[in-house]
Amino acid sequence: MRSGKPDEEGARPNDVTETLLVAPTSMAAWDADRAVTELYGSQYRPLVRLAALLVRDQSTAEEVVQDAFVAMHGAWRRLRDPDKALAYLRQSVVNRARSVLRHRAVVEKYAPKGLPDVQSAETGAIIELERAAVIKALHTLPTRQREALVLRYYADLSEAQIAAAMGISRGAVKSHTARGMAALRNVLEKQS
């Protein structure tokens, strides 16, 4: 059962997010171009999915991740470490997704329009309905709580990794996670 908390770094990787946690080890001697190429092959898709869960738009998620790779390319002289590069990418994706949502909130405030749907999950199946309800409830949460829940339950990151990616303390991570789960539970129970 996956109810346990992944407090330890790199703990409990699953088949989907394993590439988010395990970085190639022979990256120390790479130059920026090769680092981008190698990390793209192993991390681009998981990062795009992570960004899509945060921004609810695949094309925007891809732009966010591409921006993160370009920034990592420019900062590779400081990084030169696969672990640092992956953490840098993850934090960059979270920050840029946050900026996208902030900008989107401003745009919607003055020109309200429907949010772009990632996929139409309501196809008739109960599972699909349940999933759509959860995702919809997730997007009603504040940004920080949603980020903490996505990084925790999709990327399976530890509290330390979530804190590094979000730029907050581990205590704040615990607080955002607990409050987000409580709010999500309330929303789902109301729906049911």
Added chain:
Amino acid sequence: MTPGDFHADRLRRALHAEAEQITPDADGLQRIRARTEASRPALWSWLTGGWKGPLLAGAAVVTVVAVAVSASPSAIDRITSAGNPRETVQEHLPKSAAPVPGSAPPESSPAGPANGPSEDPSPDCVPGAHPAPAGQDPTGQSPPPPTPGQDAPDGRTDASDASPTPSASPPSPGPSEEPSKDPSNGFSAGTSASPCPETSPPSPAPESPPAMTARPSPPGQSTRPSPPARTSEPPAPVGPSPSAARPTSGPPTLPAPGTTARTPD
């Protein structure tokens, strides 16, 4: 299963299912590369592109090494003598005296013979002095002063070089050593001179000329008492006068070296 676990597991399954539906476009890497190339300075990309990077790095290294070597001439000596740590150390320690030992071996060998001729003015010295003294005999014979004069320049240079570092203390042992070496150990003195300059290079070379003049007197007079006072005497008359005395004491010259050798020891 607690309600929290239920909702957490539900959320996890929903997130993974949602993420599985997302398939990024395949041209992501091309877009990233295009943006990184666009943000890269054209000059930098030209410099680092292909074979130019290593070539520039090598040229930079060569330039730095050339500047470093040309900047300090002493660096050349260090590089050339890098294999022998002793030489480098010794050369650096008595740099002022270093030239003395370098010039000393050639000078010491001639000085030995020169001393020979001076001690053994003409007939006696020729046999006892080996080949070298014979070659220098003319200078030593014609006037004792010239031989000291010839030696003097060498001795002077040596003395000038040696004087700064060793000062006055060396001159006294110098004369005593040289006379002893002249007759019997002329070559040995030369060979021993090479090691000597390392330990006490300045003393032997500068003192050799005065010793030349002083030697004639010691054999004639006796053995040990000569060194200090004779150094003062030699410059003027001692050269010729001992020459006359030595012919008689030609054989006795052998004891003189031994005695003189004892004194320095």
